[in-house]
Amino acid sequence: MRIEAAGATDVGQVRRINQDAYLLGYSAFAVADGMGGHQAGEVASAAALEPVAELDGRVFADPEAARQALVDAFVTANRMVTDMSADDPDYRGMGTTLTAVLFEGRRLHLGHTGDSRAYLVRDGQLRQLTTDHTLVQHLIDEGQITPAEAAIHPQRSIITRAIGVAADVQVDTETFEIQSGDRLLLCSDGLTGVVPDEQLAQLLLEVESPQALAETLIERANAGGGHDNITAVVVDFVEEGAGTTTAGASASVAGDGQDRAPLQVRTSETRSGDDWARRLSQLGALGSPEDPDAADTGPRRATAIAIAVVLLLVLAGLGGRWLLSRSYYVGLQHDRVAIYQGVPVELGPLNLSWVVERTSVHVDELPAYYVEALRDGIPAIDRRDARLIIENRPQRPEGTTPAQPSPSPSPTETPATP
Numbered sequence: 001m002r003i004e005a006a007g008a009t010d011v012g013q014v015r016r017i018n019q020d021a022y023l024l025g026y027s028a029f030a031v032a033d034g035m036g037g038h039q040a041g042e043v044a045s046a047a048a049l050e051p052v053a054e055l056d057g058r059v060f061a062d063p064e065a066a067r068q069a070l071v072d073a074f075v076t077a078n079r080m081v082t083d084m085s086a087d088d089p090d091y092r093g094m095g096t097t098l099t100a101v102l103f104e105g106r107r108l109h110l111g112h113t114g115d116s117r118a119y120l121v122r123d124g125q126l127r128q129l130t131t132d133h134t135l136v137q138h139l140i141d142e143g144q145i146t147p148a149e150a151a152i153h154p155q156r157s158i159i160t161r162a163i164g165v166a167a168d169v170q171v172d173t174e175t176f177e178i179q180s181g182d183r184l185l186l187c188s189d190g191l192t193g194v195v196p197d198e199q200l201a202q203l204l205l206e207v208e209s210p211q212a213l214a215e216t217l218i219e220r221a222n223a224g225g226g227h228d229n230i231t232a233v234v235v236d237f238v239e240e241g242a243g244t245t246t247a248g249a250s251a252s253v254a255g256d257g258q259d260r261a262p263l264q265v266r267t268s269e270t271r272s273g274d275d276w277a278r279r280l281s282q283l284g285a286l287g288s289p290e291d292p293d294a295a296d297t298g299p300r301r302a303t304a305i306a307i308a309v310v311l312l313l314v315l316a317g318l319g320g321r322w323l324l325s326r327s328y329y330v331g332l333q334h335d336r337v338a339i340y341q342g343v344p345v346e347l348g349p350l351n352l353s354w355v356v357e358r359t360s361v362h363v364d365e366l367p368a369y370y371v372e373a374l375r376d377g378i379p380a381i382d383r384r385d386a387r388l389i390i391e392n393r394p395q396r397p398e399g400t401t402p403a404q405p406s407p408s409p410s411p412t413e414t415p416a417t418p
C-alpha cells in the first residue's frame with residue numbers, strides 16, 4: 001500500500017494572519033490551528049507540529065508503542081507551548097488545536113485535541129473520526145441543542161481543550177486498520193465551519209487527486225466567506241500497482257525510503273505585527289474603531305478557551321473555583337467600569353464572575369466602541385493587568401455623544417461629526 005498526500009492552507013477572506021499550520025510527512029500528518037496575539041497563534045501551531053514531525057518515518061516495536069509515542073508528542077507539544085507562554089509575556093494566553101495521525105504498518109493512530117477534525121472516507125461513506133472539544137459539542141452531547149443549532153450557535157468557537165493552555169493535556173486517541181482506498185482528511189474549523197458535511201462528502205468522493213481536493217476545499221471555504229484560516233490535509237491509501245497521476249507527496253509505507261517524500265511543514269510566513277489579538281499581551285492596547293481587525297476572533301477565542309476550561313471544570317465539579325479565581329476581566333457594573341474576577345459568562349443560574357474592584361470611571365467618558373468591548377468583558381491576565389487596562393483606557397473624543405449603558409445597540413455607536 002502506498003500513501004499519497006497533499007495539503008493546503010489559506011489565510012481566508014477576513015483575517016490578516018494565518019495561524020493554521022500543517023504537517024505533511026511520510027508517516028505523520030497533522031493540522032494545528034493556533035490562537036493568541038502578537039504572532040503567538042502562529043508560534044503555537046508551528047511549535048505543536050514539531051514533536052509530531054519527529055515521529056515521521058519512525059519504526060515502532062508494536063502498535064501500543066506507536067500510539068504512546070503519538071500521545072507523548074502531544075504532551076511534549078503542550079509543554080513546549082506552555083513553557084513559551086510562561087517565558088515570554090508576548091506569548092501569554094496562546095494555544096493551539098492539534099489533530100495528528102501516525103501510520104504504523106497498516107494501522108493508523110489518531111490523536112486529537114481541540115476543534116480541528118479528522119474524517120475518513122471508506123466505501124463511499126464519510127465518517128468524522130474526531131469529536132470536537134467545543135462547548136457546542138458538549139451541549140449536543142447533553143441533548144440541549146441539535147447539530148444544526150450548533151452550526152450557528154454564537155459560542156460555537158469556544159473550545160474546551162487545546163495545546164498550551166494548561167499543565168496537562170487530554171488527548172483523544174483512536175487506532176484502526178487502514179484499508180486500501182481509504183481517504184483521510186485533516187482540517188481546521190475554517191473549513192468545517194463553512195462547508196457543510198454533505199458538501200464535504202461530495203467533494204471527498206468526487207475529486208480524485210489529493211492536491212486538487214485540498215485546493216478545492218480551500219476554494220469552497222473561501223467562497224463561503226472564508227471568515228477564518230482554512231487548512232486541509234488529504235491522505236489517500238492506494239493499493240500498490242494502482243496507477244496514479246497525483247502530484248503532491250507520495251511514499252510507500254513499508255518501502256525502503258527511496259521515494260520518500262520530503263517532510264513539509266507549512267506555517268504562516270506572515271509576520272506583520274498588526275494583529276488586533278496582541279491585546280492579550282500588550283497591556284491596554286485596544287483596537288481603534290477604525291481597525292477592521294477589531295472584530296478578529298483571536299482574543300475572543302483565547303478568552304474562550306479560558307472560559308471553556310473553567311466551564312468544564314465547573315461542570316465536572318472538580319474545583320472549578322480554583323481556576324475561576326485566576327481569571328480577571330474589565331467590564332461594566334451599571335454605568336461604571338469595574339474589575340471582575342471569573343469569566344464573563346452566565347450558565348443558566350450560574351454566574352461565573354463577581355466584582356472585585358469598582359472604579360469611578362463612567363461610561364460617558366469612553367468611546368462607544370470601548371463601551372461595547374467592556375460589555376463583552378476585556379480579558380486581563382491578572383488584577384494588575386486589569387488596572388493597567390483601565391489606566392490606559394481611551395478617552396471619548398470631544399464633541400461626541402456618550403455611549404448608552406444599555407445592552408441594546410444605540411444610534412450613538414458612530415461618533416458624530418464635531
Ligand code: MN
Nearest residue numbers: 033189190228
Ligand atoms: Mn480556526
